[in-house]
Amino acid sequence: MSFYKLSTAIITTIAIAQPQLAIAQNISKINNIAENITVKITGYGNGSGVIFEKAGNVYSVVTNKHVVPIDANYEILTHDGTKHQVTSRIEIPNLDLAIVKFQSSKNYRLAKIKNSDSINPLQTIYVAGFPEQQTHVDIISGEIRSIAEGNQSQKGYGLIYTNQTLPGSSGGAVLDEKGNLIAINGLTKRDRKTGRDISRGIPINLFLAAKDSLKVNQEAIRVTIPLNTTITGFFNPNLSILGQVNSGQYQLAYTTNALHSSSVYSLAVSGDKIVSGSLDKTIKVWRLQ
Secondary structure (H helix, E strand, C coil), rough: CCCHHHHHHHHHHHHHHHHHHHHHHHHHHHHHHHHHHHHEEECCCEEEEEEEEEEEEEEEEEEECCCCCCCCCCEEEEECCCCCCCCCEEEEEECCCEEEEECCCCCCCCCCCCCCCHHHCCCCCEEEECCCCCCCCCCEEEEEEEEEECCHHHHHCCCCCCCCCCCCCCCCCEEEECCEEEEEEEEEEEEECCEEEEEEEHHHHHHHHHHHHHHHHHHCCEEEEEEEEECCCCCCCCCEEEHHHHHHHHEEECCCCCCCCCCCCCEECCCCCCEECCCCEEEEEECCC
C-alpha cells in the first residue's frame, strides 16, 4: 500500500513539473526575443521601438509618432548597449506610428511579425519597453481584453489589454506567447470608474497596410530641376535626387501628384518637409511621406 502511494506522488510530481518547465522555457525565450528586438529611443523624451526590417546596413524601427513627434536628434539604444544616431524619420498617416532608421554593420535581430487578425480576447501577451530612464527592457505579462477596429480618430488603437505599462514603454513590442510581434504598445489611460490603467496598442496589420500604401505613394514622379537649384538641409533616404551634374539638370522624385505646373527653381528641405518655389509663381510645402 505504501509503495502505491509513493508511486502516485512521483507521477503527480512529474505531471506538474513538466508544464512548469515548459512555461519557464517559453518565458525565457520571449525575454530573449523582446530584449533583442526592442530598442530605447531618446531625443524628445524617452520611448521605445521595435526593429522590424533591414536593408543593407540600414535598420528600420517602428515606434509611436508621439515618441518622435518633431525634428530632433534622436538616438537609438540597442540591447548590446550601443547608441545609434537616427538617420531618418517617417510618419505613418492616420496612425500614431512612425518609422525611424539607423545604420550599423552589426547584426541585430528582426521582429517576427504575425497576422494580428488571428489574436483573440483573453490571449496571453507580453509588452516590452523601456520605462523612464531605464536602460534595460521591462517585460510585462497580461491578456487581451478586447479587439476593435482602430479607426482614424483612434489613431489605430484597437487593442486593449491588462498589461500595466509605464511611461517610456510607448512604441514597445506587444508579443504573443511565441514571441511574435502582434502590435505596437502606445497608450495608457486611467479608467475613472475602476481607477485602473487601461493599456492600448495598435495591431500590427494596420501598420503593415499603411506601410505598403506608403511605398506605393513613394513611386517617383519626376520634375526637372535646373543645375543651379539651391538645396539646404538633408534628404530623407526615401527621397531620391537623380541625374548627373554634366547633364545640366537634376530630377526630384516627388511623393505626390499635386506637382508644380512649371519648372522648380528653388528647393529647401527641413526634417520631414520640403518647400519648393516654381516659375508657376507658387510656393508649395510638401511632406516627405
